[in-house]
Amino acid sequence: MNKAFTKEDDGSTAPQRLDDLPISPHPNYVTPRGLAQLEGRAEALETEITRLRGAAEDPETLYPLAVAERDLRYVEARLASAHLVTPPEGAYPRVQFGATVDVLNEDGAPASYTIVGEDEADPGAGLIGAPSPLARALLEAEVGDIVEWPRPSGMVELEITAIRKAS
Template sequence: MSRAFVKEGDGSLDPLPDLPLSPYPNHVTPTGLAALQARLRDRQADLAALRARSDRLDKLPEAAAERDIRYLEARLRTAILIDPATLPLTEVAFGLIVTVADATGAEHRFQITGEDEADATRGRITPQSPLARALMGAVPGDLVQWRKPTGVEALEILQIDHP
């Protein structure tokens, strides 16, 4: 077999492609910033442990850790800290918790958070989500229209709180 098309190397891997960064401003709450910092420390510790292995034949885990570290460092460099504790409770804004009632009267609570801390199952939504866009700027008593794939749902703003 011809070896003309076989890449000879030194055993190292090329860096993995970077994880995509969001085109939106990287707003974070203090909790989100702390979580990003903790994730970075954890991945740095993971990388140190991987590099300390006696058997380092599989370098893919190291490359993945390096890629994750680059991503987390970029997110931290671009972080725009917004402390919701300093915001007035007059209208729905980033970081605040809003309680709404749907058409059936069921109450739901949402917090508009940074992309890295968003978790829909815990009521944490990104500012770019259709729900957050409908809620932002609303005041208690307002009726907002949430445009969903299944149609438009009306939500009444009941209360705004600090986390």
């Protein structure tokens, strides 16, 4: 094989630069809690980068440093593009970003979902990102409406039973 196509370890301890993480093409709406989480993550990454740079003579810190720097670039880009959506005063007349929605599925099983920004999403905790198919199905619905949620296993109907401020 031609030597031009091989990568040999030259013993260099120059810091690596990892490719940036992909940024969503969707508007970056954030709740107050989501914005605070991003700010906290940025602060934690800055602290970690400072710690890792302090140990720069240790080659074992080069990759973790590159990961932390890449992650900080991502968080800073998300903070720069964040559109804070504050909850409305009073009741929610229909499902909006930041609202918690109580639903019943076709079998009568209850569930609650809170529509949040992509970086705050945690489906296991009922926090769903606004661009998700479930959030898109719920947005603008009112109590009593039945919405159709397209899933890979087929369409699911959900009845909106309550809309409230996220806790």
